[in-house]
Amino acid sequence: MRGMLDRPEQELILVVEDAVDACQRLGALLADRYQVRLVGSGEALHAARSRPQPDLILLGWQDDYVLCRGLRTDPQTRHIPLILVTGCSDAADEQLGFDLGAADYITKPVSAPIVLARVRAQLQLKAATDYLRDKSEYLELEVKRRTRDIQNLQDVTIEAMASVAVMRDNPSSRRLERIERYMTCLTAALARQQPALSESLNEERIAQLGKSAMLHVIDRLTLPDRVLLNHGEPDENDLRLLSEGVIAGRDALQRAERKLGSVTDFLSDAKDIVYGQHERWDGKGYPQGVSGEQIPLSARLMALVGHFEELSCRHPYRPPISPAQAVAQISAASGTRFDPMVVLAFVEATAEFLYIAETLADDAAAVGVKLQRLEDSLAESIELTLPPAP
Template sequence: MNDFSDTALTPETATLLIVDDVPENLEVLAELLQSRYRVRAAQSGARALQVACTPPRPDLILLDVMMPDMDGFEVAARLRADPATRDIPVIFVTALDGVQEEEHGLELGAVDYISKPLRPSIVLARVNTQLELKRARDHLRDHNEFLEAEVARRMGENQLIQDVSIRALARLAEIRDPEMGYHLQRTQAYVELLARSLRDHPRFADTLTPRTILLLGKSAPLHDIGKVGIPDHILLKPGKLTPDEWEIMKTHAKLGSDAIELAEKDEAQPVAFLTFAKEIARHHHERWDGSGYPDGLRGDEIPLSARLMALADVFDALTTRRVYKAPMSMETARRIIVEGRGNHFDPDVVDAFLAAFDGFAEIALHYRDEFPEIDAPQSTTARD
């Protein structure tokens, strides 16, 4: 069946699809509608489904009910089931005048029901009403999509600002120590890798959701922010610290958590990643057996975020050059981490480290530092 058209139509003219198995009925509807609208026609249900999916797509479908092979009810059901056509309004045009048939059509999603024989004024009024309603729905949908896109854009900008701010704060500690290199990137990646490796573990599955893992990654770079408060002669000392110097060095954990806590107080509501950042900053030097600092927490008393960072930080300190030590090999660092299982580190976190060891090695290689070779005192102690 050919489409009906009028040379006076504009690109903004609504497109109607009329469906009827009787050619004379199509001619009558086309004669009535084509002066106002772009009219397409289909003489069967199967053809109607094809036309509805091809441009120009109809803005409204006038659908006969009583057709052979596939009746109008089935056509309407298939239109509604297809995402490409489900939002096209359908008006049933039929000689059936039973209440049950009309109710069934409306249940299938029809927006109106026109009975035959057709009265031109009724048809034009119903068509115009439904097209106006569709234009209003389309406008509302487009407006909502614009608002959603704008919200997403602004959230993206806010997220970028937040990420840059986190990185800038974390860099404050690095500026104090030019040998830190890619320490932040490595430890962040190590923490994320450990968290992903543990997300299906019975102990951690409820905690390590995708959002939590994301927040852990965001907060990890702030773990050493407290080092901005440590004097240079201690932070950059090339040899072993004295007991008094060591006590001052250990204060960086509390200094960092206190600084983050002050930042939290400036916010009207809790900021999730700052909660993790505060935990990590204060407790990433705690030890599983309770011999760590600053609070001597033991076992599960230590926040999971800090337990992950504890291993990530020590591994990075062992395998990279510091002013007070030369780097160790990956295998040596691996052995030291294993020796710390159950005393320094959560045993399950160590097991996750061993399972993901190749990933740790890849991260270390990807973010390797390129400092000039210098002689450095050997040490098996990670001071970070």
């Protein structure tokens, strides 16, 4: 960023005057202190636009309203201060000159001290204006850079936290990528369908919900493998452990928020998702058993996204169900398991969901890793339940 005093040793002044003698006199007066370019009125606009651009324009004005207005309105020249030099001393003429955008007004015959003083004053004012503009642009760029750095840090933190949880299940899975894409896809469809939500679900918010959704797996960190890898109906003890995992995940995010010292939208959404994704529209979910719109919208969206992920991805114990079956199952659960409004958005976005599922599918190696984890967990469970030898 340039400082106020970091100006060229000699500023460039453009003298516009059709009377050759008057033009040369002004040029000679200024030449000892400044760089000077002398032109007639016909060349003025082109000269003012040319590089290097002048720092100040002295315009010998003889009712040339068009040129004066052109210099003031042209985007390339309107920032250059303009001093009118004219033989008209009438107050109305001066007012007209200022109305046309002149910064100052000098009457002929000119006085050398007055010309030099007013030129110096305008150049100092321009230097201060340029400094403030440069500083403003610098600060704007710095804010953008720091915002970008914070966003990158947030993204890395989210991915790292979520990856820790996913690695317990299947470190080779592309689950987090799919979840982020599903969430943004579903939220965008909902915003299109529900005009009342379109303002709150803007492009930035949709992307943020996708990032927050990646933290949905935080509730898995405290679960034993036998519960984590159990894909049947949980018994009463498992349900207690699952609820405790949800609460632990939410509390971990709350602690992170307290340490941050401020409430952030992405952490608030992540807490809502972790704490509410297992609730059901009909109130038969966990850990609270709340229903309907008592469940945060982000959690209602995540409930459907998570269920579609389970239905559509490859598992070691079963293949994914067909797209038609997935749509049918989710549609059938509208009003019971899922928010009907969210289900309608899903139906609209089905083709996009299926494309994501296909392009980001786990490969055979990833499924094999999960199968090995499942077998290890089963073996451990059998060992724990074997009766003691007589």
